Every structure is written in structure tokens, then in C-alpha cells.
Amino acid sequence: RTRQADAESYLRGASYPLVVKASGLAAGKGVLIAHSAEEALEFARACFMGERFGAAGHTLVIEEFLSGEERSVFILADGKGYALLPTARDYKRLRDGDQGPNTGGMGGYAPADSPEWLDTVREKVIEPTLHALAKAGTPYRGFLFFGLMKVEGEPYVLEYNVRLGDPEAQIILPLIENSMEELLYYYRIQKLGELKVRLHERYAVGVVAATAGYPEAPQKGHELPEISAEEGGSKLDDHTYLYWAGVESDENGRLRTTGGRTYTVVGMGDSLSVARERAYAALEKLPFEGRYFRSDIAAL
Incomplete structure (x- = not known):
């Protein structure tokens, strides 16, 4: 366990930007790229107090910032x-x-x-x-x-x-x-x-749809469009797949969001651009209230 005083002393004298991480499991969200001592100290204090990640934040990892x-x-x-x-x-x-x-x-x-x-x-x-x-x-x-x-x-x-x-x-x-x-x-x-791992000569692009407020305070309970909710993932057609994540069935059997990342759509194609087009086309068929997604996956 990291001593809070040691972490704060280091962060006050460090050069920025640097990376501060909760050492425990935090669902991929326990990382801050800090651009100032104030920003890093605020994050560290919240971790030590258990406000963000519980016991997972009681030990911190501080690392060099890499750009790439x-x-x-x-x-x-x-x-x-x-x-x-x-x-x-x-x-x-x-x-x-x-x-x-x-x-x-x-x-x-x-x-x-x-x-x-x-x-x-x-x-x-x-x-x-x-x-x-x-x-x-x-x-x-x-x-x-x-x-x-x-x-x-x-x-x-x-x-x-x-x-x-x-x-x-x-x-x-x-x-x-x-x-x-x-x-x-x-x-x-x-x-x-x-074993020779054989790969299809294709590209795959996946886009995640999340609820409004993700990752800090994701909204819940929004109804999803009627579509097969096959366990694990479903093939929408020969080129696109849907994988459910943060969803549950209500008392009427309708799917609703449970907060966070709701689903991933994956498009396949002979080129990256075609795979990307198919992923975003499938995404447009699956709207829900407060949905958020990035528009530049595989374009940036």
C-alpha cells in the first residue's frame, strides 16, 4: 500500500505530464494522464480516500507519460x-x-x-x-x-x-x-x-456505444431497440456482428441499459475503410436515449 504522504510529496515535485494509476482492478478506468500537480494530487487523494475505486486505489503506480x-x-x-x-x-x-x-x-x-x-x-x-x-x-x-x-x-x-x-x-x-x-x-x-494460426484476409472495426455520463456517472434504464439478444454476440449479417455488454431484460422482456458500455458493433471488410463503413452503418440501426460513441474509430 502506498503511503499518501510519499505519493503527494513525489507528485508536488514531479515533471508533467505523467501518468497516475490505481494499482488494483478498476475496469480500465483507474488511470489519469495528469498535466499538473494539482490534477494529480486531486486524483491521488480521491484514490486514497476510497472515493473512486475502493481498495483498488490504495496503492498507486506513477509512470512516465508516453505519446504514441x-x-x-x-x-x-x-x-x-x-x-x-x-x-x-x-x-x-x-x-x-x-x-x-x-x-x-x-x-x-x-x-x-x-x-x-x-x-x-x-x-x-x-x-x-x-x-x-x-x-x-x-x-x-x-x-x-x-x-x-x-x-x-x-x-x-x-x-x-x-x-x-x-x-x-x-x-x-x-x-x-x-x-x-x-x-x-x-x-x-x-x-x-x-500450430499455424490462420487469419481471414479481412479487416475488422469495432465501435462501442455507451450511455450518457460514461465513465464517471453513466445513466441507466434506457430502452433498447428490439433485436436478437443472443448470449455473447449475434451475427447481424455476413459482415457485421453485435456484442451486448451493459444490458438487462426488464419485467416485459425488453432490453434496457445498465450503465457504461452498452454494446459493440463490429464491421468486417476487405479494406479498413469498408469495415469501418459497415460498423457505423450497423450502429445507426441501434439507437437509444443518451447513446454516445466516437465517430473517428479507425479514421484517426
């Missing part, structure tokens, strides 16, 4: 080898132009990078991480999510997550030709290093 493009890199590791899954670009900021507070993710696209850059990520990030875990006696098994910042072509690690991402999972999984059963079979027999 976010990348989400995913692998499935079996303790001996691993399979590299499609890489996505995630848009964390709430508003167009990468402005506003950080969120759990407002959209993204895949694939995001060249094979050459991914070779660099393998060499400098993925394999050193897996080697260190094995050397420590804890060989990693399962999905591993590397949250990276691409700065002048170099990968910088921001975070690790032992899961897939949201909305990245919705974006990357439709691009994989292999069945999930095949991936998990090779995982079970610890031969993922021998």
Missing part, C-alpha cells in the same frame, strides 16, 4: 510455446481526437501492424516475458494481453492482463480461421508452438 499509438497484442500460451493472435489498436479516450478521460475502450480495429513490427514485439516483449516467468518457476498458461504503446516504431509495455481485451476480443476473434476448439486442443496438449 496504443496496441493490444494477444497470445495463447501453453507453458512451453505460444500462438500469436491478431493485434488490435484500441481507442481508450472517451472523445474524438483522443480527448477526454480514459475508458475501458471505445473501439478499435485489427489487424493493426506489419509482420515485421510483430517480430520486434516477439523478440523484445513476448519471449523475454515468457522466459522470465518460466525461469521463476511459473511457466505461463492461458491468454496473455500485452498493452503496448508504439513510440517511434518501438514497443513499450504499459501493462499485462491475463485475459483477452474488451472490445479487442470482439474485434480479433472473427478474424481467426481456426476454431476455438482447435486452439484449445493444442493448448491442452502443449503444442501451440506447432
Whole structure:
């Protein structure tokens, strides 16, 4: 646990901008890019008092601010080898132009990078991480999510997550030709290093629709249009998918928002621009009161 006095002393003398994070789980929202000591101190005090994230904010991580493009890199590791899954670009900021507070993710696209850059990520990030875990006696098994910042072509690690991402999972999984059963079979027999991950030669763009007030004070209870609410996600047509998130059924069986991110629509296409057009076209068919979404996903 971070001592409040130590954190405040450091923040008063630091150079800005810098990044202040709640160390615990905060649904992707426990991060502030602070541009002044006053802004950082206000955030830190709210964390220590438990006003924002409860016990998750009692330990703070203070980091250098990096300017670049976010990348989400995913692998499935079996303790001996691993399979590299499609890489996505995630848009964390709430508003167009990468402005506003950080969120759990407002959209993204895949694939995001060249094979050459991914070779660099393998060499400098993925394999050193897996080697260190094995050397420590804890060989990693399962999905591993590397949250990276691409700065002048170099990968910088921001975070690790032992899961897939949201909305990245919705974006990357439709691009994989292999069945999930095949991936998990090779995982079970610890031969993922021998598996060729086959990808559809297409692009995927995902756009998140959230309720008004997200992420600080999201509104709830707004009725959603009548559409199939298949568990997990539904294929709207050959090129678009819908994945529900913060919704529930009322006493009449109608879907209503529960606050926060409500759904993700994913468009597929032979080019990034076509995939983007299809995602936004599907979005327009799913309105609800107070809906908010970014208009520049895969355009910025």
C-alpha cells in the first residue's frame, strides 16, 4: 500500500505530464494522464480516500507519460510455446481526437501492424516475458494481453492482463480461421508452438456505444431497440456482428441499459475503410436515449 504522504510529496515535485494509476482492478478506468500537480494530487487523494475505486486505489503506480499509438497484442500460451493472435489498436479516450478521460475502450480495429513490427514485439516483449516467468518457476498458461504503446516504431509495455481485451476480443476473434476448439486442443496438449494460426484476409472495426455520463456517472434504464439478444454476440449479417455488454431484460422482456458500455458493433471488410463503413452503418440501426460513441474509430 502506498503511503499518501510519499505519493503527494513525489507528485508536488514531479515533471508533467505523467501518468497516475490505481494499482488494483478498476475496469480500465483507474488511470489519469495528469498535466499538473494539482490534477494529480486531486486524483491521488480521491484514490486514497476510497472515493473512486475502493481498495483498488490504495496503492498507486506513477509512470512516465508516453505519446504514441496504443496496441493490444494477444497470445495463447501453453507453458512451453505460444500462438500469436491478431493485434488490435484500441481507442481508450472517451472523445474524438483522443480527448477526454480514459475508458475501458471505445473501439478499435485489427489487424493493426506489419509482420515485421510483430517480430520486434516477439523478440523484445513476448519471449523475454515468457522466459522470465518460466525461469521463476511459473511457466505461463492461458491468454496473455500485452498493452503496448508504439513510440517511434518501438514497443513499450504499459501493462499485462491475463485475459483477452474488451472490445479487442470482439474485434480479433472473427478474424481467426481456426476454431476455438482447435486452439484449445493444442493448448491442452502443449503444442501451440506447432500450430499455424490462420487469419481471414479481412479487416475488422469495432465501435462501442455507451450511455450518457460514461465513465464517471453513466445513466441507466434506457430502452433498447428490439433485436436478437443472443448470449455473447449475434451475427447481424455476413459482415457485421453485435456484442451486448451493459444490458438487462426488464419485467416485459425488453432490453434496457445498465450503465457504461452498452454494446459493440463490429464491421468486417476487405479494406479498413469498408469495415469501418459497415460498423457505423450497423450502429445507426441501434439507437437509444443518451447513446454516445466516437465517430473517428479507425479514421484517426
